[in-house]
Amino acid sequence: MLYHAHELQRSWLNSASTFASIGVEMLNNPANPLNYVGPMGYMNIGPIAASALEVFAHATATYGKPAWNIEAVNAGGESHPVIESTVVNMPFGDLKEFYREDLPEDAPRLLVVAPMSGHYATLLRGTVERMLENYRVFVTDWADAKTVPLQEGEFDLDDYIDYVIAYLEHIGPGANVMAVCQPSVPVFAATAIMNADKHPCTPKTLTMMGGPIDTRCSPTSVNDLAMERPIEWFRHSVIATVPMQYRGAGRRVYPGFMQLAGFMSMNLGNHMMSHYEMFKHLTVGDDESAQATKDFYDEYRSVCDMTAEFYLQTVEEVFQTHSLPNGTFVHRDKPVDLADITETALLAIEGERDDISGLGQTKAALDLTPKLSDRKKRYYMAEGAGHYGIFNGSKWRGKIAPVVEEFIAAHG
Secondary structure (H helix, E strand, O other): OHHHHHHHHHHHHHHHHHHHHHHHHHHOOOOOHHHOEEOOEEOOHHHHHHHHHHHHHHHHOOOOOOOOOOOEEEEOOEEEEEEEEEEEOOOOEEEEEEEEOOOOOOOOEEEEEOOOOOEOHHHHHHHHHHHOOOOEEEEEEEOOHHHOOHHHOOOOHHHHHHHHHHHHHHHOOOOEEEEEOOOHHHHHHHHHHHHHOOOOOOOOEEEEEOOOOOOOOOOOHHHHHHHHOOHHHHHHHOOEEOOOOOOOOOOEEEOHHHHHHHHHHHOHHHHHHHHHHHHHHHHOOOHHHHHHHHHHHHHHOOEOOEEHHHHHHHHHHHHHOOHHHHOOOEEOOEEOOHHHOOOOEEEEEEEOOOOOOOOOOOOHHHHOOOOOOHHHEEEEEEOOOOOHHHOOOHHHHHHHHHHHHHHHHHHO
C-alpha cells in the first residue's frame, strides 16, 4: 500500500498547491483591499500572504521529467547553437547526443553516464553545458522504471553494464567516459571487461566523480544506513509495486519519492532555510533570487523510480559486501578483474565536503588497478566542494572541468 498511499497524498497536495496558486494571483491583484495604499502607507498584508502561499504552492507541486533546454552554449566569448538528439532507444534508457553546430567532426567524444539513483539525467545539465564547449557529449538518459512495461523484463547491475558497453559501441572507438557518482561502480566494471576483451570501443579515459568505489573509506550516513540493516530489510521495507495507472503497473521498484525523502531528511534544516530565504526574497520583490531557488528545487524534486532488482543489488554489492574492491564482483556469472585495466587512463575526482561519497571512496579505484601505468592515473580533490558541487556550479565550471579537459587531452 506504500505507493498507493503516496499517490493519495500527492493528489491531495496537488489540489492544495493549485488553490494556493489561485490565492497568490488574488492577493497580488492591485484591486485587492489588502494592498491599499492610504494615508497610513502600504499595508503590505497581501504581498506577505501571497509570498507564503507561493512558497507552499511550489513546495507541494508535483514535478515530472524536466526538459534539457540546452539551446546554446557560450564558448570563446560567443554563443553557439546546440543540437540535441536521441541516437539510441532502449527500454530502460536512451542515449542522448548534444553538440555545437560549428564543432569539428573530429572533436573528442565524451559519454557522460548519469546516476540511476532517483533523479533524472537532467540533473547533469550544468555538467553537459560545460563540456559542450569543446566536446560532442553523449548522455545516458535513464528511464523512470514505473513507465517501463513489465514485458520488457528486469533491469539489474548486469544490464546496466551491458547498456554502457552498448552505448560505447554506438559512439565508436576513441571515446572518453565520465561517470558521475553511483555509475562509477558499474562503469568501472564495464571498463575492466572491455579492457580484458580488447574491445575496439574501450574508452581512452574514464573520469569517476564522487563515486562509491570503496565505501569503507570515510563512510557517510548514506553508507551507514546501508550497512546497519540486512538486505531483506530493504526488500520488505522500501520496495513497492507500481500502481495500475502507470505503464509499468505491477513492476517492483524503489520509489523515487522515498529516495527524495531520504536526501531531504539528511539536510532538512538547510532545505527549510532555503525555502525561508525564498519567502523573504518574494516579500521584497527579489524575484530573480527566488527564481534561482525555485529552479534548483524544480530539478531536485523531480524524481523517478528504480527497478527493485537494480536497487537491491546495488545496496548489497556496493555498500554491504564491497564486491568490487574485494575482487568478488561478477558480471553474467563471470568474475570482473580490475587488474585487466591496462589501457584506459583513470581520473578520480572527489569533493572535500562530500557528504554522500566520502573522501577516499573514489580515489580507491587508482589502487585497484595495479597493471595500469601510474602516468595514466590522476587524483583531484576539489577544495570546498560538496557532492553536487563536483559536477554543477562555479567550482565545477572554473576548477574541476579544466582538470577533466586537461586529462582527456593528455590521454584521449
